Amino acid sequence: MRFIFGNIQADEEGYYWLLNGVERRDRNDSFDILEDDLKDISATHLRQMYRGLQKHLGEDYSPSDMVIHEGGVPSDFDLRDLPILPHTGVKFIFEEGEILLAIECFLSLPSYDNESHQIGLNKLNASPPGLNVAELITPPLGRKRLSFLNFDTYSYSDDVWRLAVAIGFNPRSRMLTDLYRDALEIKALIEASSGGVTHETVTELIRGGHVKALLGQPEGDWLEAKRQHADLDSEVGKIRLAQWVAQFANSPEGGVVVLGLSTKNQGNGDVITKITPLPRVPGIRRKYVQVLDNKVIPPIENLAVEVIAHGESDLVLIEVPPQNEENKPFLVHGAVVEGKAQGNFFSIVRRRNDEMASTHPANVHANLTVGRAFLRRGELPRS
Numbered sequence: 001m002r003f004i005f006g007n008i009q010a011d012e013e014g015y016y017w018l019l020n021g022v023e024r025r026d027r028n029d030s031f032d033i034l035e036d037d038l039k040d041i042s043a044t045h046l047r048q049m050y051r052g053l054q055k056h057l058g059e060d061y062s063p064s065d066m067v068i069h070e071g072g073v074p075s076d077f078d079l080r081d082l083p084i085l086p087h088t089g090v091k092f093i094f095e096e097g098e099i100l101l102a103i104e105c106f107l108s109l110p111s112y113d114n115e116s117h118q119i120g121l122n123k124l125n126a127s128p129p130g131l132n133v134a135e136l137i138t139p140p141l142g143r144k145r146l147s148f149l150n151f152d153t154y155s156y157s158d159d160v161w162r163l164a165v166a167i168g169f170n171p172r173s174r175m176l177t178d179l180y181r182d183a184l185e186i187k188a189l190i191e192a193s194s195g196g197v198t199h200e201t202v203t204e205l206i207r208g209g210h211v212k213a214l215l216g217q218p219e220g221d222w223l224e225a226k227r228q229h230a231d232l233d234s235e236v237g238k239i240r241l242a243q244w245v246a247q248f249a250n251s252p253e254g255g256v257v258v259l260g261l262s263t264k265n266q267g268n269g270d271v272i273t274k275i276t277p278l279p280r281v282p283g284i285r286r287k288y289v290q291v292l293d294n295k296v297i298p299p300i301e302n303l304a305v306e307v308i309a310h311g312e313s314d315l316v317l318i319e320v321p322p323q324n325e326e327n328k329p330f331l332v333h334g335a336v337v338e339g340k341a342q343g344n345f346f347s348i349v350r351r352r353n354d355e356m357a358s359t360h361p362a363n364v365h366a367n368l369t370v371g372r373a374f375l376r377r378g379e380l381p382r383s
Helices: 043-059 080-084 132-143 176-192 198-205 235-249 284-295 361-377
Strands: 001-005 006-013 016-019 022-025 032-033 066-067 087-095 098-106 120-122 146-155 158-167 223-226 255-259 261-265 270-275 306-310 314-320 331-337 339-348 349-352 354-358
Touching: 006 043, 022 032, 043 158, 043 176, 066 223, 087 176, 098 176, 132 146, 132 158, 132 176, 132 235, 146 176, 158 176, 176 198, 198 255, 198 306, 223 235, 223 261, 235 255, 235 284, 235 314, 235 339, 235 349, 284 306, 284 314, 284 331, 306 349
Parallel strands: 032 066, 223 255
Antiparallel strands: 001 006, 006 016, 016 022, 066 087, 087 098, 098 158, 120 146, 146 158, 255 314, 261 270, 306 314, 331 339, 349 354
């Protein structure tokens, strides 16, 4: 007797399975499969298989977690060696008649207060230090039609934690490959945000191919998203680009500009809502660098401009590290007045929440006065 649901088959004991015709085995302690095994298998069929086996074998039927390993293997690969392949940290599990996603992360976090921290204990729904798991992942889960169920932590030491997250979903019209990719995005967001969402979080996710994990993230003091390339053929466009970047050079913590992400105001500010990858333009990175070199005074130290492939299109990532205070304010050669470029002007812009703010002329005059006094007398003027 065999159970067959779509592209899944299993023997009556639930031990030997065929996924798209490829044999895999539930060894009672581990059900190891490969990423490639998930192709063209629906979540509904997987649930039907588990429920069918449970009905046949009784309520005591308890399948092993379906552990997903990286990539594919040659046809002559010894199945006994499959468990030693790299584990992706994502599993499908069967509990109370439903299939769930499970994500496992190992995090290196700041040292905990030893007086309240007990090493080696599992803690249900207890976030590791500096990481609010539920707050972090609930928004992206909602957009992916997934639901946060619970998580547990295990502390190996003051700064090494294991985090396991359980995620629910409606299997209707869902494919295992899509669910698996969604889980990888959430896992990447957790790992990148283990110290809080920072410049490094954003740049690491984009460079690692997990830009989807940024959907739902708000713009703020250090993050600016633009849906299109800067218009580098017009003077207005060049000035705008320089202002986007200079505002972060004038901010205490620097910032990141990402081109290829669309935002929407949701009442409390702009939130990243959509990936809008940019058309691939030869030599575009060099053009961005040239404009910034020509328009921002003084040059921004360690400015990074990267073009990152996203499918057949691109994203542009501009990273502005914190700058030395003695180099501030950074000026933009040119200003936009009533929609027109004024090349003989200069502008000073700063970041205020999620918007760019111009510097008042009185502040510019005060800075110049202080600077002149210091150069002449070697001391600051008295207030």
